[in-house]
Amino acid sequence: MSESPGGGRRSSPATRLVRLGVVDVERAERILRRPAVALVLDDPELETELLSSLSGVADPDLALVMLERFFERCDAPTKSLFQHDQDFRGRLLDVLGMSEALGDFLVQHPEQVAVLADGEALSRAPIAIEVRARLLAAVDADQQSELAKASSDSTATLDALRIAYRRELLGVASRDLSQLAPMKLVATWLSDLADAVLEAGVAIARSGLPTDSADCRFAVIGMGKCGGRELNYVSDVDVIFVAESVDGDEEAAMRTATLLATGLMRACNETTREGRIWEVDPNLRPEGRQGALVRTIDSHVGYYERWAKTWEFQALLKARHAAGDSQLGERYVEAIAPFVWSAVEREGFVEDAQAMRRRVEENIPSRIGARELKLAPGGLRDVEFAVQLLQLVHGRSDVLIRSRTTLVALEALATWGYVGRTDASTLGEAYSFLRALEHRIQLFRLRRTHTMPDTEIELRRLGRSMGFRSDPVTELITVWKRHAREVRRLHEKLFYRPLLLAVARLDAGSARLTPQAAEERLRVLGYQDPAGALRHIEALTVGVSRRASIQRTLLPVLLGWFANAPEPDGGLLGFRRVSEALGSTHWYLG
Secondary structure (H helix, E strand, O other), X not given: OEEXXXXXXXXXXXXXXXXXXXXXXXXXXXXXXXXXXXXXXXXXXXXXXHHHHHOOOOOHHHHHHHHHHHHOOOOHHHHHHHHHOHHHXXXXXXXXXXXXXXXXXXXXXXXXXXXXXXXXXXXXXXXHHHHHHHHHHHOOOOOOOOOOOOOOOOHHHHHHHHHHHHHHHHHHHHHHHOOOOOHXXXXXXXXXXXXXXXXXXXXXXXXXOOOOOOOEEEEEEEOHXXXXXXXXXXXXXXXXXXXXXXXXXXXXXXXXXXXXXXXXXXXXXXXXXXXXXXXXXXXXXXXXXXXXXXXXXXXXXXXXXXXXXXXXXXXXXXXXXXXXXXXXXXHHHHHHHHHHHHHHHOOOHHHHHHHHHHHHHHOOOOOOHHHEOOOOXXXXXXXXHHHHHXXXXXXXXXXXXXXXXXXXXXXXXXXXXXOOHHHHHHHHHXXXXXXXXXXXXXXXXXXXXXXXXXXXXXXXXXXXXXXXXXXXXXXXXXXXXXXXXXXXXXXXXXXXXXXXXXXXXXXXXXXXXXXXXXXXXXXXXXXXXXXXXXXXXXXXXXXXXXXXXHHHHHHHHHHHHHHOXXXXXXXXXXXXXXXXXXXXXXXXXX
16 A cells, blocks of 8 residues: 555556456556557556546456457547547447457457447447448448349458448447346347348349349348247347239249358358358248248248148247348238137147257257256247247237337236236346347357356456446346246246136137027037026126226136036126236236
């Protein structure tokens, strides 16, 4: 310790660095003394401000290492901006202290730091149509046309797309790390960015078509997290390709469309000097890898009518037009929607969905099982599978709970009584936390991973990025485990709920009661006073409350159960009395 000018005790530089979160103090002191950094921090007050800013980043050690490398490459105006603009300084350190990959990008392309200098733009959400325009401009394509065509399909064009993509990603990460947006918004922005990349990829593919190629309409359907607009920083982007002829020559149109599809995949999948973007995965298409890469709408419909398996209908729940011909894409989505919402009528649908979840768990490698955020018990898939199954069972007769997006669907399920509000809130909070955790893990090296790290330094960085500061590792693991326990508990409660099987086994005509059909159904079931029973039903189901809505769905099942009792009329009367006594609670879903 040393004396301060006022006679008090002042912390040594090393102590101050430790207090700010630096681990390797000797390295940090060396960096601060090296010319690349010292010449920028030529004012002791500026150095103090820098160190103060470091205390708020995920990994102060990483931030200093990357800052030195960046200063070695950037120009004088950027260094001056760093000296005089505290907000810019904070945004840059946030990124450098979390993402080694984006730091490397800035070292390689220091001019791209201009994204972080525009504080006004970063204070607003990115607008999808503007993101699309910027990526099309990067490949010299017409931004106003649905038939946009890039200047070429050369490696230089692919490099330009990669630079533009990472520039947009840098803006998303800055907004994310500055806590300006919740996870669900970040996922939406990443999905909009993916749509823009796909659009630019189609434009690149179009530029490489032979001059004698037949005209065709071509659309890219987003599936999985892309379709649900809930992408991670690094995901395979699942797609389905659909096309149709313009002049009636379907065979020629399919040849052109297949060239567009393969060209798009090359534009995204190929590794160039600027790396790769992510993999475009078309294997959710009919017949998977063995099936045609591109089909017409009629061909898709024919397959889903005759051959599709249960999991394929669950996957179609997420289908959304993402790029290419928008009218064709929307017609595809409209054509396959009936298959999604009638899938529950397939024999063994619920049992198949439950068995599929068990198989996923059984195939998790034992070496990473406990650290798997996505597939392990208590992970993201527990939430997603439960929400999707509830939607598919009850959404057949209730359009209000149909949504591609997990959190939106969960909110709708709670609003209309299919999930208790407390359970939905607990699940939503846990899912948001786990997805944010997944985002932070991937952001470090921009690699596709869903596994919690197992080293102290990585856990510390991750914990600090999630807002845990006093004991980042312990706090992070404690909260993660608590959320995982709650997710697993609620998954087992909702995913294996007996009423799901019962509702799924109703025929389509019985899924909703109508006054005309109800009295005859009651008589057949053995009710002694069908008219009186119908009055009880009307009392239970009248109105637009969540209780009335859920009881309209469940009563066909309950009436069958009451019919197996000695006095069906008494059972129904008792149910009405209990329901009225308990009011708006969701007791019958427990």
